[in-house]
Amino acid sequence: MGCSLFEDTKLVDIQKFEGPCVITLKDGSTIETTGGIEVSKRYEGITYRDEEGKIWSLFKEEYTSYSCGNQ
Numbered sequence: 415m416g417c418s419l420f421e422d423t424k425l426v427d428i429q430k431f432e433g434p435c436v437i438t439l440k441d442g443s444t445i446e447t448t449g450g451i452e453v454s455k456r457y458e459g460i461t462y463r464d465e466e467g468k469i470w471s472l473f474k475e476e477y478t479s480y481s482c483g484n485q
Contacts, residue, residue, distance in 0.1 A: 431482035
C-alpha cells in the first residue's frame with residue numbers, strides 16, 4: 415500500500431522494462447541486454463546491467479531509441 419501512495423503522487427520516476435532489450439546509440443551501434451532496463455521518466459536516462467552484472471547508465475544524449483521484449 416505504501417508504493418501506491420508514491421505512484422498516486424507521481425513521485426515514482428523509474429519505469430521498468432523486461433528484457434531482452436536493444437538500445438541504439440547515437441553513433442548507430444547497439445547495446446543488447448538479456449535483462450531488463452530502467453528508464454527515468456523525468457531525465458530519460460537508461461540504467462542496465464551487462465552480462466557480468468555491472469551496472470551502466472546512459473544519458474538521453476547518448477542514445478536514440480530502445481526496445482524491450484515485445485515492445
